[in-house]
Amino acid sequence: xxxxxxSLAFGLMALGVFADEIYVSPDGDDAANGQKETPYRxxxxxxxxxxxGTTIYLRGGRxxxxxxxxxxxxxxxxxxxxxxxxxxxxxxxPITLSGYPGEDxxxxxxxxxxxxxxxxxxxxxxxxxxxxxxxxxxxxxxTGHTQSINVGLFGGSNCVIERVNMHDGMxxxxxxxxxxNNLVLNCDAYNNYDPVSExxxxxxxxxxxxxxxxxxxxxxxxxxxxxxxxSDDGFDLINNNSPVTIENCWAWENGYDADLVSRGDGTGFKxxxxxxxxxxxxxxxxxxxxxNCIAWSNKQNGFYANHHLGGLDFKNCSSxxxxxxxxxxxxxxxxxxxxxxxxxxHLSDNLSYRPELSDADCVNINTSLCTLENNTFLPSVAVGExxxxxxxxxxxxxxxxxxxxxxxxxxxxxxxxxxxYGRGVGYLxxxxxxxxxxxxxxxxxxxYYNLMGVCVEHPADGIFICSGxxxxxx
Ligand code: CA
Ligand code: CA
Numbered sequence: 001x002x003x004x005x006x007s008l009a010f011g012l013m014a015l016g017v018f019a020d021e022i023y024v025s026p027d028g029d030d031a032a033n034g035q036k037e038t039p040y041r042x043x044x045x046x047x048x049x050x051x052x053g054t055t056i057y058l059r060g061g062r063x064x065x066x067x068x069x070x071x072x073x074x075x076x077x078x079x080x081x082x083x084x085x086x087x088x089x090x091x092x093x094p095i096t097l098s099g100y101p102g103e104d105x106x107x108x109x110x111x112x113x114x115x116x117x118x119x120x121x122x123x124x125x126x127x128x129x130x131x132x133x134x135x136x137x138x139x140x141x142x143t144g145h146t147q148s149i150n151v152g153l154f155g156g157s158n159c160v161i162e163r164v165n166m167h168d169g170m171x172x173x174x175x176x177x178x179x180x181n182n183l184v185l186n187c188d189a190y191n192n193y194d195p196v197s198e199x200x201x202x203x204x205x206x207x208x209x210x211x212x213x214x215x216x217x218x219x220x221x222x223x224x225x226x227x228x229x230x231s232d233d234g235f236d237l238i239n240n241n242s243p244v245t246i247e248n249c250w251a252w253e254n255g256y257d258a259d260l261v262s263r264g265d266g267t268g269f270k271x272x273x274x275x276x277x278x279x280x281x282x283x284x285x286x287x288x289x290x291x292n293c294i295a296w297s298n299k300q301n302g303f304y305a306n307h308h309l310g311g312l313d314f315k316n317c318s319s320x321x322x323x324x325x326x327x328x329x330x331x332x333x334x335x336x337x338x339x340x341x342x343x344x345x346h347l348s349d350n351l352s353y354r355p356e357l358s359d360a361d362c363v364n365i366n367t368s369l370c371t372l373e374n375n376t377f378l379p380s381v382a383v384g385e386x387x388x389x390x391x392x393x394x395x396x397x398x399x400x401x402x403x404x405x406x407x408x409x410x411x412x413x414x415x416x417x418x419x420x421y422g423r424g425v426g427y428l429x430x431x432x433x434x435x436x437x438x439x440x441x442x443x444x445x446x447x448y449y450n451l452m453g454v455c456v457e458h459p460a461d462g463i464f465i466c467s468g469x470x471x472x473x474x
Pocket of ligand 2: 205206233
């Protein structure tokens, strides 16, 4: 009996059924067993085998799924999903899909061209951790109103999207409509433009969009992400019904394509709003938080309230050479689609320098209905080139650190001899960290983290996510 069980166990292991790790390689074979020396060929096969606790390792190379690999065809041509992640991991046992350490993994979606909207990954299950790969080449085939999405958070909660770069395609980077406690960590979205639909206007390709369709989602955050040269916006929270936090993120040259041709809207951080058409009765505007972020040279606005129906929080943000650096315009009410100067916003410790339009440091705001503390505007504080260590924006493109955290900058960093230095305005610089520390390393070290001053345990990994960069707070 015992021998039979052992044989059965070995047999199942040989099939990959009990394996904690599944390997995939562009040179692999789906008829193999998905182990390190005998990897599968398709990511789909590995996803079908995964169970809670499984880590799928993608060996280096270029993966080119075809129509035959599409895991899920949506109704009415809305989202043919190449990879459909509808099974659940568990707390402490997420399902991880990871580039193999030290190897470059590119998933090229250019061969998937259905007559439908395309989604690269539909994260529909809980406790998924996607990390360490690039997605390129996603297509749009429809010429009317449409959009494609690289990574969709469409139902899963407690998921982490980490060091996933989405670029040089026709789709949105990350697009979320449902779920709680999802974290988008240290991801880049760039050169995304759809030249096919709506005459090539490019009005739908954002870097990162959270558009949560209910009021009860909690704990969704973007941390350490960069968005540049997306044809619409860098970060977009329009039609979002639950509060989202955007922290330690950079946005620049959005509203342009990869060649800097003007295309869609062009806001760095579109931080709320419900559009100016009909808004559903009973809509309650979430108080989204944008903290410790940089916006440079976006076509329209650096930081934008986008006709929101309530207040938003902006703290320690630096905005430079956007048409308007901060634009706080609100909509009057659900019933009245009229723009009014922004109300109920909290702006503290923000820095504005040289907006493209004159007097556009912070526009469309009712200062008597907002809380304004220690910004360089309203009342205006002198800011000049001599206040900064560098104004060389090319630094934003520096490679990330080995752990995926943002590179160090001197761009926009205040000189120690600047009168602004001691005021604590603008983006906080310091010894940058990944935003994560291990449970063991946390402890007393937590006092080194400022901003919110907290480290939060993320349920997917048992890791701690700390707000802010590592800045010693005496
Ligand atoms: Ca748009
Ligand atoms: Ca947009």
